[in-house]
Amino acid sequence: MIFKLGLTGSIGMGKSTTARMFAEAGCAVWDADAAVHRLYSKGGKAVAAFQRVFPEAVIDGAVSRDVLKEIIGRDPGALKQIETIVHPLVGEDRAEFIASAQSDILVFDIPILFETGGNAAMDAVATVSVSPEEQQKRVMERGTMTAEQFETILAKQMPDADKRARADYVIVTDTLDHAREQVHAVIRDIQEKLKDA
Numbered sequence: 001m002i003f004k005l006g007l008t009g010s011i012g013m014g015k016s017t018t019a020r021m022f023a024e025a026g027c028a029v030w031d032a033d034a035a036v037h038r039l040y041s042k043g044g045k046a047v048a049a050f051q052r053v054f055p056e057a058v059i060d061g062a063v064s065r066d067v068l069k070e071i072i073g074r075d076p077g078a079l080k081q082i083e084t085i086v087h088p089l090v091g092e093d094r095a096e097f098i099a100s101a102q103s104d105i106l107v108f109d110i111p112i113l114f115e116t117g118g119n120a121a122m123d124a125v126a127t128v129s130v131s132p133e134e135q136q137k138r139v140m141e142r143g144t145m146t147a148e149q150f151e152t153i154l155a156k157q158m159p160d161a162d163k164r165a166r167a168d169y170v171i172v173t174d175t176l177d178h179a180r181e182q183v184h185a186v187i188r189d190i191q192e193k194l195k196d197a
Contacts, residue, residue, distance in 0.1 A: 001197050002098070003105050003190050004121065008113035009128035010157045011150070012139035014173030018128050019109040021183040028103040032110040035093040036086060040065065045092070049085045054078070105190055114158050114166060126186055127167035129160055130174055 007022070007029075009015040016031075023029045039046035040063035050063045057067040071078045098106060110118055119125050130138075139150050164170050169186045173179040 001104065001194055002101070003194055004098075004123045005105060005107045005186070005190065006113045006119055006122035006125040007107050007109045007128070008111060008119075008125060008163060008167075010135065010160055010163070011111075011153050012135040013128040013130055013160070014138075014179060015109060015111065015128045017176070018126075018171055018173060018179055018183060019107060021180050022105075022107045022187070025183060025187055026103060027105045027107045027187065028097070028101040029107045029109060030094055030097040032090065032108070035090050038093065039063075039086065039089050045089050046085060049089075053081060053085065104194060105187060112157065114163060119166070124168040124190070125166070126169035126171055127160075127163040128171045128173050128179075129164055130172065132160070134174065135160075 005022075005027075007015060007019055009018075019029050019031065038044055041047075042061040044062070046063055047058060047061065051058050054068070054071055057063055057071060059067065068078075068082060072082070094108070108118075108122065110116075113119050113122075113125065136147075136150065139145065140147065145153075169182075169189075171179055171182045171186065
């Protein structure tokens with residue numbers, strides 16, 4: 001019996017760090033962003049499809065995310081075409097992960113889990129959360145985007161309060177120790193559920 005736990009949370013909430021904590025505790029973790037990265041890399045499964053549909057997006061045998069952003073900027077309708085290529089391949093990648101996983105608790109690190117309805121395929125959902133001030137501070141400290149870009153991303157994501165309300169578990173990532181304690185509590189709770197199943 002396996003238990004599928006969706007792990008989600010808005011930008012800067014500490015999701016990647018929390019996913020690593022689940023992995024360190026012995027859970028198998030599947031990362032949606034890493035899956036897309038594999039598909040876009042040289043030799044990745046998405047490269048041939050992009051070569052046919054958006055050949056200019058394939059550079060040195062890999063799909064360029066920057067070129068895809070430019071294409072979407074010129075033609076917002078292109079996003080649908082891109083999703084039509086990528087989503088089934090991501091689904092295949094996830095199915096391969098489930099088939100080969102060695103753990104009874106599988107964690108699916110998916111930033112837009114609720115937004116895409118992916119929570120329906122999970123046994124439970126954990127969302128990571130922190131104060132809006134801390135969230136903005138973390139994102140700005142990365143130095144990879146402007147405050148405007150951060151606001152744009154936030155506007156596309158479900159508000160944190162809604163994610164917390166819909167989640168089965170909320171992991172507050174104010175400190176590493178506090179987050180790790182909560183991760184272990186979630187795992188213990190799931191292990192109890194698996195015993196009773």
